Amino acid sequence: MRTVYLNGEYLPETEARVSIFDRAFLMADGVYEVTSVLGGKLIDFEGHLKRLERSLNELDMQKPAAFDDLLEIHRELVRVNEIGDGLVYLQVTRGSDGDRDFVFPDPATTAPTLVLFTQSKPGLANSPQAEKGLKIISIDDVRWGRRDIKTVQLLYPSMGKMMAKKAGCDDAWMIEDGHVTEGTSNNAYIVRGNRIITRELSNDILHGITRAAVLRFAREAQMEVEERPFSIEEAKGADEAFVTSASAFVMPVVEIDGEGLGDGTPGPVAKRLREIYLEESLKKAI
Ligand code: PMP
Numbered sequence: 227m228r229t230v231y232l233n234g235e236y237l238p239e240t241e242a243r244v245s246i247f248d249r250a251f252l253m254a255d256g257v258y259e260v261t262s263v264l265g266g267k268l269i270d271f272e273g274h275l276k277r278l279e280r281s282l283n284e285l286d287m288q289k290p291a292a293f294d295d296l297l298e299i300h301r302e303l304v305r306v307n308e309i310g311d312g313l314v315y316l317q318v319t320r321g322s323d324g325d326r327d328f329v330f331p332d333p334a335t336t337a338p339t340l341v342l343f344t345q346s347k348p349g350l351a352n353s354p355q356a357e358k359g360l361k362i363i364s365i366d367d368v369r370w371g372r373r374d375i376k377t378v379q380l381l382y383p384s385m386g387k388m389m390a391k392k393a394g395c396d397d398a399w400m401i402e403d404g405h406v407t408e409g410t411s412n413n414a415y416i417v418r419g420n421r422i423i424t425r426e427l428s429n430d431i432l433h434g435i436t437r438a439a440v441l442r443f444a445r446e447a448q449m450e451v452e453e454r455p456f457s458i459e460e461a462k463g464a465d466e467a468f469v470t471s472a473s474a475f476v477m478p479v480v481e482i483d484g485e486g487l488g489d490g491t492p493g494p495v496a497k498r499l500r501e502i503y504l505e506e507s508l509k510k511a512i
Pocket of ligand 1: 413431432434437471
């Protein structure tokens, strides 16, 4: 049985309890982060913590613990749960004031809820999916307008994954005003020659921590990076496509809406970026 963390305590997963009045349960009033673990070490931890702070600030939520304490909790959970490869999930909610009310509770009297748990994923970096590539479909993006905040409102992304599954595919890219915003749980890219194209940062997409690292590595490897919106038609005509996220790293896309890209196998740019990302991130893992 896993040991999880809840508001200052390490507990067996079956004993961790949160109020039915917790605002994340009633109103999706919470934010989260997912940090991957490779060889027992945390990948891009600082980036995830910085984004967490940003999400909390944007929603006027309290910081539940200091950076060093959060790092210590991550490490302790990885240790006690013997995680070699896997994920640490962290969630902060606005807490519970013992009733249901749209108005935010007073932070002086209502403490945030802090939950962390691990997921063991042996061989996370050697996923067979990376060899095969993803088949994706395109769907409308009907999410709210603050996708830059990593909230737990994941119903539509979850529905998107189900639409993909129903279509015999792996994931979905979302489209707004004729352009791809991002994947249901990842940032989206296309490749033309030596150029990587991905949508620029704004409130329309999550500012991926993996995205930031991958674009930096791409530039260092003399690839050209163009941050601009692209349409699904442009994506279908691209040489390659891929997605990035903390749990999938760099994952090639080989098919969009039933149309194969290139020769239908993962392209060289996505493969190379995956290797560089894994190698460089492992060097800096803590
Ligand atoms: N976009 C969305 C909508 C996501 O859910 C995620 C994964 N949390 C990402 C992008 C990728 O972000 P990151 O690289 O920080 O995991």
